[in-house]
Amino acid sequence: MNQVDWETANAICERLSPEQDLLVREIVTQISEKWTLWVMSVLAEAGEPMRFSRVMERVEGISQKSLTKTLRQLEKGGLVTRMVFPEVPPRVEYRITQLGEELLVQLHPVWLWTVANVERFEVARAGYAGDGRTNPWTQPRVAV
Amino acid sequence: MNQVDWETANAICERLSPEQDLLVREIVTQISEKWTLWVMSVLAEAGEPMRFSRVMERVEGISQKSLTKTLRQLEKGGLVTRMVFPEVPPRVEYRITQLGEELLVQLHPVWLWTVANVERFEVARAGYAGDGRTNPWTQPRVAV
DNA sequence: CTGCATCCGTTACGATACTG
DNA sequence: CAGTATCGTAACGGATGCAG
Numbered sequence: 001m002n003q004v005d006w007e008t009a010n011a012i013c014e015r016l017s018p019e020q021d022l023l024v025r026e027i028v029t030q031i032s033e034k035w036t037l038w039v040m041s042v043l044a045e046a047g048e049p050m051r052f053s054r055v056m057e058r059v060e061g062i063s064q065k066s067l068t069k070t071l072r073q074l075e076k077g078g079l080v081t082r083m084v085f086p087e088v089p090p091r092v093e094y095r096i097t098q099l100g101e102e103l104l105v106q107l108h109p110v111w112l113w114t115v116a117n118v119e120r121f122e123v124a125r126a127g128y129a130g131d132g133r134t135n136p137w138t139q140p141r142v143a144v
Numbered sequence: 145m146n147q148v149d150w151e152t153a154n155a156i157c158e159r160l161s162p163e164q165d166l167l168v169r170e171i172v173t174q175i176s177e178k179w180t181l182w183v184m185s186v187l188a189e190a191g192e193p194m195r196f197s198r199v200m201e202r203v204e205g206i207s208q209k210s211l212t213k214t215l216r217q218l219e220k221g222g223l224v225t226r227m228v229f230p231e232v233p234p235r236v237e238y239r240i241t242q243l244g245e246e247l248l249v250q251l252h253p254v255w256l257w258t259v260a261n262v263e264r265f266e267v268a269r270a271g272y273a274g275d276g277r278t279n280p281w282t283q284p285r286v287a288v
Numbered sequence: 289c290t291g292c293a294t295c296c297g298t299t300a301c302g303a304t305a306c307t308g
Numbered sequence: 309c310a311g312t313a314t315c316g317t318a319a320c321g322g323a324t325g326c327a328g
Contacts (some may be wrong), residue, residue, distance in 0.1 A: 003245070004252045006189040013260055020262045027258055027265060032176035034300085045150040052310055064304050068311065078268020089309045090308080099264055101147070106254045108148045113250045114171055115156055118164045120243055121171060124222020178320085207322050212291055217304055233289045234328075 030077055031103065035070045037064055043080060044104050049093035079103065133135060174221055175247065179206050184240060187224060188248050191220045193237035223247065 005119075012020065016058045031037060043050060056067055071094055074080035079100035085091040096104075157165065175181060186202045187194060200211055215238055217223035229235040240248075248279035258265075 004188065004249055007244075009171070009252075009255075016259065016262070021265075023262055023269075024258055028181070029178075029256075032178075034176075037172070044148065046181075054165060060180075064311075065303090066301060076269065076272050078265060078272065084310095088308085088309095090311080092310060097268070098266055099261070102257075102261075103254075103302090104148055106257045108153075110247075110250045110254065111153075111168075111172075113246075114168055115160065115242070118167055119248075121167060121222060122164075123186075124241070124243055125167075125220065128220050128222065208291070209323090212323060213321095229292095232328085234291090236290060 028075070030073060030079075031107075033070070033073070035059060035066055036074065037104075037107070038062075038073065038078060039067070039070050040100055040104055043094060043096040044101055049083070049095040052092050052094070055094060074100070171221065174217060174223075175251075177214070177217070179210055180218065181248075181251070182206075183211070183214050183218065184223060184248055187238060187240040188245055193227070193239040196236050196238070199238060218244070233285055237239060 016024065020141070031040075038059050039055065039062075042055055046054075052071075054073070056062065056064065059067065062070075071080060071082065076084045079097055081095050081097055083093045083095075085093070152194065160168065175184075180220065182203050183199065183206075186199055190198075196211070196215075199215070200208065206214075215224060215226065219226045223241055225239050225241055226241075227237045229237070
Protein backbone atom coordinates (compact mmCIF):
# COMPACT_ATOMS: atom_id res chain seq x y z
CA MET A 1 0.00 0.00 0.00
CA ASN A 2 3.11 2.17 0.02
CA GLN A 3 2.37 4.15 3.11
CA VAL A 4 4.22 7.03 4.65
CA ASP A 5 6.43 6.12 7.56
CA TRP A 6 5.09 8.55 10.12
CA GLU A 7 7.28 7.34 12.92
CA THR A 8 10.43 8.14 11.01
CA ALA A 9 8.95 11.43 9.87
CA ASN A 10 8.21 12.45 13.44
CA ALA A 11 11.68 11.44 14.49
CA ILE A 12 13.12 13.63 11.76
CA CYS A 13 10.90 16.49 12.86
CA GLU A 14 12.13 16.33 16.40
CA ARG A 15 15.72 16.45 15.33
CA LEU A 16 15.14 19.86 13.73
CA SER A 17 15.86 22.96 15.72
CA PRO A 18 12.82 25.15 16.42
CA GLU A 19 14.13 27.64 13.88
CA GLN A 20 14.53 24.96 11.26
CA ASP A 21 11.09 23.58 11.98
CA LEU A 22 9.69 27.05 11.50
CA LEU A 23 11.65 27.47 8.29
CA VAL A 24 10.32 24.24 6.83
CA ARG A 25 6.81 25.44 7.55
CA GLU A 26 7.58 28.76 5.93
CA ILE A 27 8.89 27.08 2.83
CA VAL A 28 5.83 24.90 2.55
CA THR A 29 3.64 27.94 3.08
CA GLN A 30 5.50 29.91 0.48
CA ILE A 31 5.24 27.34 -2.27
CA SER A 32 1.57 27.00 -1.43
CA GLU A 33 0.81 30.55 -2.32
CA LYS A 34 -1.42 31.27 -5.22
CA TRP A 35 1.02 32.20 -7.95
CA THR A 36 4.29 30.90 -6.60
CA LEU A 37 4.53 27.58 -8.37
CA TRP A 38 3.25 28.98 -11.61
CA VAL A 39 5.82 31.76 -11.65
CA MET A 40 8.60 29.36 -10.74
CA SER A 41 7.58 26.97 -13.50
CA VAL A 42 7.67 29.73 -16.06
CA LEU A 43 11.15 30.77 -15.01
CA ALA A 44 12.37 27.18 -14.87
CA GLU A 45 10.93 26.36 -18.25
CA ALA A 46 12.60 29.38 -19.78
CA GLY A 47 15.90 28.27 -18.31
CA GLU A 48 17.32 31.73 -18.80
CA PRO A 49 16.84 35.14 -17.23
CA MET A 50 13.45 36.68 -17.97
CA ARG A 51 12.30 40.25 -17.82
CA PHE A 52 9.36 41.24 -15.69
CA SER A 53 7.01 41.74 -18.60
CA ARG A 54 7.92 38.41 -20.21
CA VAL A 55 7.05 36.61 -17.01
CA MET A 56 3.81 38.54 -16.80
CA GLU A 57 2.87 37.45 -20.30
CA ARG A 58 3.34 33.81 -19.47
CA VAL A 59 1.60 33.75 -16.11
CA GLU A 60 -1.90 34.15 -17.36
CA GLY A 61 -4.20 36.23 -15.21
CA ILE A 62 -1.71 37.59 -12.72
CA SER A 63 -1.78 41.27 -11.90
CA GLN A 64 1.32 43.41 -11.91
CA LYS A 65 1.04 43.87 -8.21
CA SER A 66 0.80 40.17 -7.41
CA LEU A 67 3.63 39.34 -9.74
CA THR A 68 5.87 41.88 -8.05
CA LYS A 69 4.98 40.53 -4.66
CA THR A 70 5.43 36.91 -5.66
CA LEU A 71 8.81 37.55 -7.26
CA ARG A 72 10.07 39.49 -4.27
CA GLN A 73 9.06 36.72 -1.91
CA LEU A 74 10.74 34.15 -4.10
CA GLU A 75 13.84 36.29 -4.05
CA LYS A 76 13.76 36.46 -0.27
CA GLY A 77 13.37 32.72 -0.09
CA GLY A 78 16.36 32.12 -2.31
CA LEU A 79 14.28 30.49 -5.03
CA VAL A 80 14.72 33.23 -7.62
CA THR A 81 17.38 35.83 -8.30
CA ARG A 82 16.59 39.37 -9.28
CA MET A 83 19.03 41.51 -11.17
CA VAL A 84 18.56 45.19 -11.72
CA PHE A 85 20.47 46.71 -14.61
CA PRO A 86 21.16 50.40 -14.16
CA GLU A 87 19.86 51.37 -17.57
CA VAL A 88 17.24 53.57 -19.13
CA PRO A 89 14.71 52.19 -19.74
CA PRO A 90 15.13 49.97 -16.71
CA ARG A 91 15.77 46.29 -17.12
CA VAL A 92 15.21 43.72 -14.41
CA GLU A 93 15.86 40.07 -14.96
CA TYR A 94 14.60 37.15 -12.97
CA ARG A 95 16.06 33.72 -12.98
CA ILE A 96 15.32 30.55 -11.07
CA THR A 97 18.06 29.45 -8.68
CA GLN A 98 19.56 26.02 -8.32
CA LEU A 99 17.53 25.58 -5.15
CA GLY A 100 14.33 26.60 -6.91
CA GLU A 101 15.02 24.31 -9.81
CA GLU A 102 15.57 21.38 -7.47
CA LEU A 103 12.41 22.13 -5.57
CA LEU A 104 10.44 21.97 -8.80
CA VAL A 105 12.09 18.68 -9.65
CA GLN A 106 10.82 17.35 -6.32
CA LEU A 107 7.35 18.64 -6.98
CA HIS A 108 7.07 17.35 -10.50
CA PRO A 109 6.16 13.74 -9.66
CA VAL A 110 3.26 15.03 -7.58
CA TRP A 111 1.93 16.87 -10.56
CA LEU A 112 2.44 13.88 -12.80
CA TRP A 113 0.60 11.67 -10.35
CA THR A 114 -2.24 14.16 -10.09
CA VAL A 115 -2.63 14.34 -13.84
CA ALA A 116 -2.47 10.57 -14.15
CA ASN A 117 -5.22 10.27 -11.58
CA VAL A 118 -7.56 13.08 -12.60
CA GLU A 119 -10.29 10.65 -13.41
CA ARG A 120 -10.26 9.21 -9.94
CA PHE A 121 -10.67 12.71 -8.60
CA GLU A 122 -13.52 13.33 -11.02
CA VAL A 123 -15.26 10.20 -9.79
CA ALA A 124 -14.67 11.09 -6.16
CA ARG A 125 -16.09 14.56 -6.63
CA ALA A 126 -19.05 13.34 -8.64
CA GLY A 127 -19.95 10.97 -5.84
CA TYR A 128 -20.12 13.72 -3.27
CA ALA A 129 -23.59 14.13 -1.84
CA GLY A 130 -23.03 17.50 -0.21
CA ASP A 131 -25.48 17.17 2.64
CA GLY A 132 -24.83 15.97 6.15
CA ARG A 133 -26.98 12.88 5.74
CA THR A 134 -24.14 10.44 5.42
CA ASN A 135 -25.14 6.94 6.25
CA PRO A 136 -22.37 5.34 8.27
CA TRP A 137 -23.33 1.87 7.10
CA THR A 138 -22.85 2.43 3.40
CA GLN A 139 -19.15 2.93 3.59
CA PRO A 140 -18.04 4.32 0.24
CA ARG A 141 -20.60 7.01 0.85
CA VAL A 142 -21.82 7.36 -2.72
CA ALA A 143 -25.56 7.74 -2.82
CA VAL A 144 -26.91 7.42 0.69
CA MET B 145 21.26 18.18 -13.19
CA ASN B 146 18.06 16.21 -13.17
CA GLN B 147 15.84 18.79 -14.81
CA VAL B 148 12.13 18.71 -15.43
CA ASP B 149 11.12 17.75 -18.95
CA TRP B 150 8.93 20.72 -19.76
CA GLU B 151 8.21 19.65 -23.29
CA THR B 152 6.68 16.41 -22.15
CA ALA B 153 4.84 18.20 -19.38
CA ASN B 154 3.32 20.64 -21.82
CA ALA B 155 2.33 17.81 -24.12
CA ILE B 156 0.57 16.09 -21.24
CA CYS B 157 -1.18 19.32 -20.37
CA GLU B 158 -2.55 19.70 -23.84
CA ARG B 159 -3.95 16.21 -23.84
CA LEU B 160 -6.15 17.09 -20.87
CA SER B 161 -9.68 18.25 -21.48
CA PRO B 162 -10.39 21.81 -20.36
CA GLU B 163 -12.40 20.38 -17.46
CA GLN B 164 -9.57 18.14 -16.42
CA ASP B 165 -7.08 20.95 -16.70
CA LEU B 166 -9.29 23.01 -14.43
CA LEU B 167 -9.63 20.11 -12.02
CA VAL B 168 -5.87 19.65 -11.75
CA ARG B 169 -5.56 23.31 -10.90
CA GLU B 170 -8.28 23.00 -8.32
CA ILE B 171 -6.56 20.04 -6.71
CA VAL B 172 -3.28 21.89 -6.55
CA THR B 173 -5.07 24.91 -5.12
CA GLN B 174 -6.83 22.82 -2.55
CA ILE B 175 -3.76 21.10 -1.19
CA SER B 176 -2.07 24.49 -1.08
CA GLU B 177 -4.53 25.85 1.39
CA LYS B 178 -3.31 26.73 4.81
CA TRP B 179 -4.44 23.79 6.90
CA THR B 180 -5.15 21.15 4.29
CA LEU B 181 -1.92 19.19 4.38
CA TRP B 182 -1.66 19.37 8.12
CA VAL B 183 -5.17 18.01 8.61
CA MET B 184 -4.60 15.28 6.06
CA SER B 185 -1.35 14.25 7.72
CA VAL B 186 -3.05 13.96 11.07
CA LEU B 187 -5.76 11.75 9.65
CA ALA B 188 -3.28 9.66 7.71
CA GLU B 189 -1.02 9.22 10.67
CA ALA B 190 -3.92 8.10 12.81
CA GLY B 191 -4.86 5.55 10.18
CA GLU B 192 -8.31 5.19 11.68
CA PRO B 193 -11.44 7.34 11.88
CA MET B 194 -11.04 10.40 14.07
CA ARG B 195 -13.60 12.55 15.76
CA PHE B 196 -13.70 16.26 15.12
CA SER B 197 -12.26 17.20 18.49
CA ARG B 198 -9.41 14.70 18.24
CA VAL B 199 -8.37 16.23 14.93
CA MET B 200 -8.63 19.68 16.43
CA GLU B 201 -6.32 18.68 19.28
CA ARG B 202 -3.66 17.49 16.90
CA VAL B 203 -3.75 20.37 14.44
CA GLU B 204 -2.18 22.94 16.64
CA GLY B 205 -3.52 26.43 16.27
CA ILE B 206 -6.45 25.79 13.98
CA SER B 207 -9.78 27.37 14.82
CA GLN B 208 -12.98 25.40 14.85
CA LYS B 209 -14.25 27.35 11.91
CA SER B 210 -11.22 26.69 9.78
CA LEU B 211 -11.16 23.03 10.70
CA THR B 212 -14.79 22.64 9.71
CA LYS B 213 -14.16 24.38 6.44
CA THR B 214 -11.03 22.43 5.67
CA LEU B 215 -12.65 19.10 6.43
CA ARG B 216 -15.66 19.89 4.29
CA GLN B 217 -13.51 20.86 1.38
CA LEU B 218 -11.47 17.71 1.74
CA GLU B 219 -14.69 15.74 1.78
CA LYS B 220 -15.84 17.43 -1.42
CA GLY B 221 -12.53 16.69 -3.04
CA GLY B 222 -12.72 13.02 -2.17
CA LEU B 223 -9.67 13.17 0.06
CA VAL B 224 -11.49 12.56 3.33
CA THR B 225 -14.72 10.81 4.31
CA ARG B 226 -17.08 12.19 6.88
CA MET B 227 -19.49 9.97 8.73
CA VAL B 228 -22.27 11.27 10.91
CA PHE B 229 -23.62 8.87 13.49
CA PRO B 230 -27.22 9.59 14.45
CA GLU B 231 -26.54 9.54 18.16
CA VAL B 232 -26.84 11.76 21.17
CA PRO B 233 -24.39 13.26 21.82
CA PRO B 234 -23.51 13.58 18.14
CA ARG B 235 -20.52 11.73 16.79
CA VAL B 236 -18.81 12.58 13.53
CA GLU B 237 -15.83 10.65 12.28
CA TYR B 238 -13.31 11.65 9.66
CA ARG B 239 -11.03 9.32 7.83
CA ILE B 240 -8.52 9.77 5.05
CA THR B 241 -9.45 8.10 1.77
CA GLN B 242 -7.28 5.92 -0.41
CA LEU B 243 -6.88 8.85 -2.78
CA GLY B 244 -5.87 11.15 0.05
CA GLU B 245 -3.40 8.65 1.40
CA GLU B 246 -1.81 8.25 -2.02
CA LEU B 247 -1.55 11.98 -2.47
CA LEU B 248 0.34 12.26 0.79
CA VAL B 249 2.65 9.48 -0.32
CA GLN B 250 3.43 11.55 -3.40
CA LEU B 251 4.05 14.65 -1.34
CA HIS B 252 6.23 13.01 1.25
CA PRO B 253 9.50 13.02 -0.75
CA VAL B 254 9.10 16.76 -1.21
CA TRP B 255 8.92 17.22 2.50
CA LEU B 256 11.89 14.93 3.05
CA TRP B 257 13.90 16.85 0.51
CA THR B 258 12.96 20.16 2.11
CA VAL B 259 14.00 18.97 5.54
CA ALA B 260 17.25 17.55 4.18
CA ASN B 261 18.01 20.91 2.58
CA VAL B 262 16.92 23.32 5.30
CA GLU B 263 20.41 24.57 5.73
CA ARG B 264 20.67 25.57 2.11
CA PHE B 265 17.49 27.56 2.54
CA GLU B 266 18.89 29.16 5.67
CA VAL B 267 22.00 30.22 3.78
CA ALA B 268 19.98 31.50 0.84
CA ARG B 269 17.77 33.58 3.09
CA ALA B 270 20.68 34.88 5.13
CA GLY B 271 22.33 36.13 1.95
CA TYR B 272 19.36 38.20 0.96
CA ALA B 273 20.14 41.90 0.90
CA GLY B 274 16.57 43.14 0.69
CA ASP B 275 17.12 46.34 -1.23
CA GLY B 276 16.89 46.93 -4.94
CA ARG B 277 20.58 47.70 -5.26
CA THR B 278 21.56 44.41 -6.76
CA ASN B 279 24.80 44.52 -8.61
CA PRO B 280 24.41 42.41 -11.72
CA TRP B 281 28.09 41.64 -11.82
CA THR B 282 28.40 40.06 -8.42
CA GLN B 283 26.26 37.11 -9.22
CA PRO B 284 25.50 35.38 -5.95
CA ARG B 285 24.22 38.76 -4.90
CA VAL B 286 25.45 38.64 -1.29
CA ALA B 287 26.67 42.01 -0.19
CA VAL B 288 26.63 44.38 -3.09
C1' DC C 289 -20.10 17.03 21.09
C1' DT C 290 -20.38 19.02 16.75
C1' DG C 291 -20.36 22.81 14.18
C1' DC C 292 -23.18 26.78 12.27
C1' DA C 293 -23.92 32.02 12.52
C1' DT C 294 -22.14 36.30 13.45
C1' DC C 295 -18.92 39.91 14.20
C1' DC C 296 -14.64 41.93 13.07
C1' DG C 297 -9.91 42.78 12.00
C1' DT C 298 -6.22 41.35 8.57
C1' DT C 299 -4.63 39.99 4.41
C1' DA C 300 -5.06 39.05 -0.63
C1' DC C 301 -6.09 40.48 -5.04
C1' DG C 302 -7.24 43.37 -9.10
C1' DA C 303 -7.77 47.81 -11.56
C1' DT C 304 -6.19 52.13 -12.29
C1' DA C 305 -3.20 55.99 -12.20
C1' DC C 306 1.24 57.69 -11.79
C1' DT C 307 6.80 57.87 -11.47
C1' DG C 308 12.01 57.35 -12.45
C1' DC D 309 10.01 49.15 -18.53
C1' DA D 310 9.29 48.14 -14.03
C1' DG D 311 7.49 49.22 -10.77
C1' DT D 312 4.86 52.24 -6.58
C1' DA D 313 0.55 54.29 -4.61
C1' DT D 314 -4.09 54.11 -3.86
C1' DC D 315 -8.49 52.35 -3.79
C1' DG D 316 -12.17 49.02 -3.42
C1' DT D 317 -13.61 44.21 -3.07
C1' DA D 318 -13.34 39.70 -1.53
C1' DA D 319 -11.52 35.96 1.05
C1' DC D 320 -9.33 34.47 5.31
C1' DG D 321 -9.17 33.56 10.02
C1' DG D 322 -10.03 34.09 15.12
C1' DA D 323 -13.43 34.71 18.89
C1' DT D 324 -17.85 34.25 20.68
C1' DG D 325 -22.50 32.70 21.14
C1' DC D 326 -25.87 29.35 20.25
C1' DA D 327 -28.52 25.06 18.44
C1' DG D 328 -29.44 20.16 17.83
